[in-house]
Amino acid sequence: MQKVSVLLFLAWVCLLFYAGIALFTSGFLLTRLELTNHSSCQEPPGPGSLPWGHRGQPGACWMAAQFSRVVLVLIDALRFDFAQPQRSHGSGEPPASLPFLGKLGSLQRILETEPHRARLYRAQVDPPTTTMQRLKALTTGSLPTFVDAGSNFASHAIVEDNLIKQLNSAGRRIVFMGDDTWKALFPGAFSQAFFFPSFNTRDLHTVDNGILEHLYPTMDSGEWDVLIAHFLGVDHCGHRHGPHHPEMAKKLSQMDQVIQGLVERLENDTLLVVAGDHGMTVSGDHGGDSELEVSAALFLYSPTALFPSTPPEEPEVIPQISLVPTLALLLGLPIPFGNIGEVIAELFSGGKDSQPLSSALAQASALHINAQQVSRFLHTYSAATQDFHVEELRRLQNLFSKASADYQWLLKNPQGAEETLKAVTAELQQFLRGARAVCIEFWARFSLSFLLLHLLAAGIPVPRPGPFTVPWQAVSAWALMATQTFYSTGHQPVFPAIHWHAAFVGFPEGHGSSTWLPALLVGANTFASHLLFAVGCPLLLLWPFLCESQGPKRRQHPPGHEAEAKVRPEEEEEEEPLMEMRLREAPHHFNAALLQLGLKYLFVLGVQILACVLAASILRRHLMVWKVFAPKFIFEALGFIVSSVGLLLGIALVMRVDGAVSSWFRQLVLSQQR
Numbered sequence: 001m002q003k004v005s006v007l008l009f010l011a012w013v014c015l016l017f018y019a020g021i022a023l024f025t026s027g028f029l030l031t032r033l034e035l036t037n038h039s040s041c042q043e044p045p046g047p048g049s050l051p052w053g054h055r056g057q058p059g060a061c062w063m064a065a066q067f068s069r070v071v072l073v074l075i076d077a078l079r080f081d082f083a084q085p086q087r088s089h090g091s092g093e094p095p096a097s098l099p100f101l102g103k104l105g106s107l108q109r110i111l112e113t114e115p116h117r118a119r120l121y122r123a124q125v126d127p128p129t130t131t132m133q134r135l136k137a138l139t140t141g142s143l144p145t146f147v148d149a150g151s152n153f154a155s156h157a158i159v160e161d162n163l164i165k166q167l168n169s170a171g172r173r174i175v176f177m178g179d180d181t182w183k184a185l186f187p188g189a190f191s192q193a194f195f196f197p198s199f200n201t202r203d204l205h206t207v208d209n210g211i212l213e214h215l216y217p218t219m220d221s222g223e224w225d226v227l228i229a230h231f232l233g234v235d236h237c238g239h240r241h242g243p244h245h246p247e248m249a250k251k252l253s254q255m256d257q258v259i260q261g262l263v264e265r266l267e268n269d270t271l272l273v274v275a276g277d278h279g280m281t282v283s284g285d286h287g288g289d290s291e292l293e294v295s296a297a298l299f300l301y302s303p304t305a306l307f308p309s310t311p312p313e314e315p316e317v318i319p320q321i322s323l324v325p326t327l328a329l330l331l332g333l334p335i336p337f338g339n340i341g342e343v344i345a346e347l348f349s350g351g352k353d354s355q356p357l358s359s360a361l362a363q364a365s366a367l368h369i370n371a372q373q374v375s376r377f378l379h380t381y382s383a384a385t386q387d388f389h390v391e392e393l394r395r396l397q398n399l400f401s402k403a404s405a406d407y408q409w410l411l412k413n414p415q416g417a418e419e420t421l422k423a424v425t426a427e428l429q430q431f432l433r434g435a436r437a438v439c440i441e442f443w444a445r446f447s448l449s450f451l452l453l454h455l456l457a458a459g460i461p462v463p464r465p466g467p468f469t470v471p472w473q474a475v476s477a478w479a480l481m482a483t484q485t486f487y488s489t490g491h492q493p494v495f496p497a498i499h500w501h502a503a504f505v506g507f508p509e510g511h512g513s514s515t516w517l518p519a520l521l522v523g524a525n526t527f528a529s530h531l532l533f534a535v536g537c538p539l540l541l542l543w544p545f546l547c548e549s550q551g552p553k554r555r556q557h558p559p560g561h562e563a564e565a566k567v568r569p570e571e572e573e574e575e576e577p578l579m580e581m582r583l584r585e586a587p588h589h590f591n592a593a594l595l596q597l598g599l600k601y602l603f604v605l606g607v608q609i610l611a612c613v614l615a616a617s618i619l620r621r622h623l624m625v626w627k628v629f630a631p632k633f634i635f636e637a638l639g640f641i642v643s644s645v646g647l648l649l650g651i652a653l654v655m656r657v658d659g660a661v662s663s664w665f666r667q668l669v670l671s672q673q674r
Contacts, residue, residue, distance in 0.1 A: 065332025078276025141339030178230030287495030534646030
């Protein structure tokens with residue numbers, strides 16, 4: 001068997017596994033088609049008519065604008081309890097000692113003194129809780145794909161309809177300052193921008209101080225319509241020190257001063273939005289779907305009365321993507337085409353002085369426009385792909401049709417219809433929440449294709465090994481040692497446990513604008529055990545020879561040839577050929593043994609990933625699927641790819657050395673013959 005044939009056959013087997021992994025990934029992980037359709041003022045949001053007749057007029061698109069400007073302060077990793085108001089303690093209750101509690105005191109003061117102008121919400125974040133995915137959700141109103149977590153190193157421009165694109169289409173001036181992730185997501189979208197590198201989590205102050213240098217002068221200049229400031233200090237402090245470190249209290253106090261300064265400078269036509277893109281764990285990391293990671297703060301403030309009632313004792317829990325349709329309608333913009341969020345209805349009530357009936361009707365109107373847009377999106381998406389079941393779409397369409405018909409009746413008969421109005425509002429909310437639930441459910445599908453390909457790859461016949469054999473126990477133990485080394489070096493198959501600090505080994509000051517180098521360093525640190533054991537796997541063929549004791553050995557005779565042994569007693573003891581000699585006597589057997597060893601190792605790795613696939617498929621509807629089973633599958637799949645490539649490199653290296661030794665051996669034999 002030729003060396004090239006062995007490598008090609010093993011490469012073909014690896015490709016079978018890769019194809020299976022790709023098929024399972026496309027069928028299991030959260031995936032969806034990204035539509036390039038865009039909403040516009042010249043077209044209605046969906047089936048049915050609009051309640052106002054000024055569609056297409058400046059400043060009044062699908063709904064009349066309530067604000068002409070907005071200041072969006074995005075505090076990266078602003079967990080909800082960082083902003084949660086602190087209640088007064090009882091006489092016998094000791095005060096809480098956590099350093100981050102109560103540091104955003106300005107929010108509590110505003111909520112208490114100006115209850116009709118401010119609201120604090122607990123924003124429920126959709127996993128994965130990585131910054132790039134959160135920015136996509138906060139601008140498109142849709143769900144990012146789960147596997148996009150890896151593109152946090154190299155973000156790509158958003159092609160879907162989004163708030164930034166709608167603002168540009170409306171001629172609004174957008175000024176941005178902060179995290180340079182926005183530069184890749186929205187290239188050329190800002191009239192003025194101050195970008196700062198975001199990946200160096202050891203740096204707590206450069207980005208925040210850079211923003212503060214430009215924030216107030218830009219705001220005072222008035223040359224903007226939308227001002228976005230993305231602070232990173234809280235997130236970096238969490239990564240470096242954790243949320244319970246005194247440094248976190250300092251960063252939150254700094255953010256509190258920023259909020260106070262902005263509130264003092266707000267004009268009546270400006271809305272202030274303070275939001276966290278995600279939370280953080282007790283260790284300061286994020287990426288999964290634990291309660292602390294998916295719980296973020298959302299604070300809204302208007303210099304004029306915006307809410308008809310005082311804030312509830314416990315802040316309302318809303319999906320984070322609800323901010324997208326809410327901001328779009330408040331600014332007089334079309335809702336982005338692919339949005340599946342639900343507007344925060346109480347912001348469209350007309351303030352505290354509005355009549356209850358007109359306030360409820362205004363809220364229903366906002367919900368109806370939102371429902372029209374979501375219905376249009378579902379219809380367009382289902383026509384382009386087969387992700388949704390026909391029965392689910394029909395059920396949602398019937399629900400929307402009934403709610404829309406009832407709403408149209410209300411517009412013609414607004415008096416004395418309080419109960420009908422409540423029912424219509426409930427129907428519209430039921431449709432919007434049902435549509436979002438259906439999208440989440442059917443964008444997480446499962447396919448058995450991988451299992452079939454795996455069985456095909458696992459069933460490949462293994463050639464006869466010849467004189468060189470590595471037992472299954474040794475191969476299995478070698479693969480398990482690689483896994484054990486992965487865990488013993490402090491790694492775990494979950495995103496929050498990734499050793500991000502490895503990106504700065506040898507680069508304490510950061511990498512500038514480079515993204516591939518830190519990604520390579522983190523990847524090498526994570527999968528070093530897989531690579532090292534895979535490259536060293538071919539050495540298992542040589543280990544038995546190294547363990548042999550040299551010297552005279554009794555020749556073993558097969559049964560029935562004892563008489564022949566007595567006739568030739570002088571040959572009873574002779575020298576057993578050395579390892580090098582036996583390799584030269586049967587080079588073709590050595591190549592076949594390398595092929596057998598490679599197939600065995602791939603089979604053991606394949607069994608591991610098959611077990612992971614079975615666990616993920618059986619538990620695909622489990623609440624922990626995106627926290628445990630999906631990340632485990634991703635790590636196993638990447639580990640298999642790294643191991644297979646390392647195995648091919650190791651076998652190629654052994655073959656190269658074997659070829660060099662063979663050439664030297666032939667030259668030695670020729671020189672002896674002369």
